[in-house]
Amino acid sequence: MKKIFLALTVFILIAAPLYAEKMTRTGENIEIWFDTGGPAGGAYGTVVYNGAKQAGFDLGAKIKFMYSDWSPEKMIENFKTALAANPDGIVVMGHPGDSAYAPFIEEAEKKGIIVTCVDTPLPSLQENYLSQGFGYIGPDNYNQGKNMAKESIRRFGLKKGDKVFVWGLKRLQTRGLRAKGIIEVLEEKGIKVDYLEISPEIDKDSSLGTPVITGYVSANPDVKAMIIDHGALTSQMENFLRASNIGPDKINVAGFSLSPATAEAIEKGYVDLIGDAQPFLLGYLSVTQIVLTKKFGFSGLSIDTGSGFIGKSEIEKIKPLAKKGLR
Amino acid sequence: MNFILKYRHQLIITSILILLLCLFMFLSPRTFLSSGIYSAYMSTIPFTAVLALGLTLVIVCGEMDLSFPAVMAASGFVFSIVFIETGSVFLSVAAAVFTGGLCGALNAFLIVKIGVPSIIATIGTQFFIRGLTVLLAQGLAKSLIGIRDTFGYQILSGRIADFIPMQFVWLVILTIVFLLILNSHVLGDRIRFTGDNANAARIMGISVNRTKTFVFIIMGVCSGFSGVLVCSEMANWWPTQGEGFMLIVFASVFIGGTSVFGGKGTIYGTFIGSIIISMIEAGLVSAGAQGLWTRFVYGIVIITAVSFYAKTSDKKIGQ
Numbered sequence: 001m002k003k004i005f006l007a008l009t010v011f012i013l014i015a016a017p018l019y020a021e022k023m024t025r026t027g028e029n030i031e032i033w034f035d036t037g038g039p040a041g042g043a044y045g046t047v048v049y050n051g052a053k054q055a056g057f058d059l060g061a062k063i064k065f066m067y068s069d070w071s072p073e074k075m076i077e078n079f080k081t082a083l084a085a086n087p088d089g090i091v092v093m094g095h096p097g098d099s100a101y102a103p104f105i106e107e108a109e110k111k112g113i114i115v116t117c118v119d120t121p122l123p124s125l126q127e128n129y130l131s132q133g134f135g136y137i138g139p140d141n142y143n144q145g146k147n148m149a150k151e152s153i154r155r156f157g158l159k160k161g162d163k164v165f166v167w168g169l170k171r172l173q174t175r176g177l178r179a180k181g182i183i184e185v186l187e188e189k190g191i192k193v194d195y196l197e198i199s200p201e202i203d204k205d206s207s208l209g210t211p212v213i214t215g216y217v218s219a220n221p222d223v224k225a226m227i228i229d230h231g232a233l234t235s236q237m238e239n240f241l242r243a244s245n246i247g248p249d250k251i252n253v254a255g256f257s258l259s260p261a262t263a264e265a266i267e268k269g270y271v272d273l274i275g276d277a278q279p280f281l282l283g284y285l286s287v288t289q290i291v292l293t294k295k296f297g298f299s300g301l302s303i304d305t306g307s308g309f310i311g312k313s314e315i316e317k318i319k320p321l322a323k324k325g326l327r
Numbered sequence: 328m329n330f331i332l333k334y335r336h337q338l339i340i341t342s343i344l345i346l347l348l349c350l351f352m353f354l355s356p357r358t359f360l361s362s363g364i365y366s367a368y369m370s371t372i373p374f375t376a377v378l379a380l381g382l383t384l385v386i387v388c389g390e391m392d393l394s395f396p397a398v399m400a401a402s403g404f405v406f407s408i409v410f411i412e413t414g415s416v417f418l419s420v421a422a423a424v425f426t427g428g429l430c431g432a433l434n435a436f437l438i439v440k441i442g443v444p445s446i447i448a449t450i451g452t453q454f455f456i457r458g459l460t461v462l463l464a465q466g467l468a469k470s471l472i473g474i475r476d477t478f479g480y481q482i483l484s485g486r487i488a489d490f491i492p493m494q495f496v497w498l499v500i501l502t503i504v505f506l507l508i509l510n511s512h513v514l515g516d517r518i519r520f521t522g523d524n525a526n527a528a529r530i531m532g533i534s535v536n537r538t539k540t541f542v543f544i545i546m547g548v549c550s551g552f553s554g555v556l557v558c559s560e561m562a563n564w565w566p567t568q569g570e571g572f573m574l575i576v577f578a579s580v581f582i583g584g585t586s587v588f589g590g591k592g593t594i595y596g597t598f599i600g601s602i603i604i605s606m607i608e609a610g611l612v613s614a615g616a617q618g619l620w621t622r623f624v625y626g627i628v629i630i631t632a633v634s635f636y637a638k639t640s641d642k643k644i645g646q
Contacts, residue, residue: 041461041566043468199608199621205571207557211609214367218358219613239561243367260470261563325467
C-alpha cells in the first residue's frame, strides 16, 4: 500500500505540470525596437532605457535599443531601420512630429507592427491608430510648463512685478512648448520674464553655462526666481550659483529632471523645485503597452507622467534611486 | 614698423579682445565693471583653452584631432572612478592624464604606424573612446561632491583670495610652457617644419613620425587634464561630457591666427582666442540680448579675424 501511494505521489508530481496549462511570461517571443531619444549615456535617455529594460526583463520581451542624439532626422532614420527588421513593436519619441512620421508609421501599421509613442505626443497618428495600440506615455510639455510656473508661483510666493529668468529651448517645436507654457502663465500673472535661449554648445555641455548665469545675475540682481527648462543645466545650478557668489536659498531655482547632482543641489538649497517627467515610466509603460496590445489586443493608453514635483521634503527618499538611474 | 609686422596676428587678436571688452563694458557696465564676471570667466575659460593649446600644436604640425571631446569624457570618467575608489585627488589626476596620453598614443599609432589620415582616424577613435566610456559607465553620471573637502581640490579648482580660480593659474602655467615649446625649443621648430612640409622636414633629418606622435600624446594629455578640471570644478562627471567643446575649441585656435594648412600658429593667439570665444555669450546675455545672438556674433568675430589674417599674410605683405 505504502509503495502504491509513493508511486502515485511521484506520478502526480511528474505528470501534473505536463497536463496543467503552461503559464508563460506575457512578453515572451515578442521583439520591440526602442528609440531612447538621446545619445547613449545621456542622463534622461538612460532612465528611459532602464525603465524599458526592466519591463523587458519582467515581461520576458526582447528589446533592441536605438539612440538618436535628440535629432528628429535620426529618429526617422532609426524608425526606418526598425521597420526593416519587422519587429512586433516599435517605441518612438514624437519629436519629428505627425507629418514627418506619418508615411512610415502607416507602413508599419499595414505590416501589423504595433507602434507607440513616448516623451512628445503625436496627436494625429495616435487618433488614427489608437485601436491598434498606438498610445502616448509621457509628459504633456505645454501642461508641464504651465504646472511648473503655477507651482513656482505658489512655492516661491511670486507676485506681479517680480522678475523671473527662464532658460529654455523654444526653438525646438514640440519640446519648446514647455518654455512657452512657463512664460505664458508667468506673464498672465504680471511677472516680468527674462527669457534666454540655451545655445547649442551649452545644450550639449552644461559646464559651459557658468558665465551666462554669472553675467545674468550680476546684470539683474533683483531677479526673484530662475526656471531652468533643461535637466543637465538644472543639475549644474549649484556650480553656476557658487561661481557667481550666490549662496544657497538666495534665489529660488526651479528646474526639470532629477539626477544625483540635482538631488545634492536640492539638499543644499541651491535648487528648490524639480518638475519630474518620471522617465522610467516612459520606458516601462510603453513596453508594457506593446506587449499587452500584441497579446490581448488592448488599445492605446494615454498617460501623463509629467505631474511629479520634487522639493527638499521629498528628496531624501528619492535620492538613492536617482543614483541608480531609476528616477 | 618691424614689430607691428612681426606680431601683426597677435595685435589683431588683442585688438578684437579689447574692442569686445569695451563694447560689453559700455552695454552692461554693472556686470563688466565688477569683478564677479571675471572670476566666472576664469573658472570656465581653462576648459576650452587647455584643449585649444593642445590642438594648436596638432594643427601647426599639419594634422587634425576630432577625438578630444571623447578623450575628455574618458579621462574624466577615470578621474571620477579612481577618486570614488581611493579618495586621492592626486592619484585620480595621474590616472586621468595617463588615460588621455594613452588615447593620444592610440591616435598616433593609427596615424603614424597604420597610415590612416588624422581626420579619419580621430573620427573613428572619437566613436570608439566615447562608446567604451559610456559602456563602462553604464550611462550613469558620477557625483564627486566629496572632492570639495580635499586639499587636492584646492590645488585644482580652489580660489586664490576668493577670486582667482586655480584652474586659471594652471592655464597660465600651461600657456607659458607651450609658448616656450613652440617658440624657444627645438621641438617647436620640428613641429613647424613637419607641418609646413613633411618631406622637406625628413630631408632635414627631423623624425616626422616621432614629432607627430609627440603632438598627439600632448593633445591627449591636454584633453585628459581639461576633463579633470571640468570634473573638479563641477564636482560631477556625466557621460556626454565634452560634447559641446568641438566647435568652440576649433574657433579659438583659428581666430588665434593658426593656419589650417599647418606650419604656422601662435600660442598667444590661441590663449586670447579662447578668452574671446568664452566671453561672447555671457557678454550678450548681460547686455540683455537673446541667446540666439551668440552664434551670429561668433560668426562675425571669426570672419573678421580670419579675413584680417588672410589680408595680412606673408604672401600679401610680400606683394
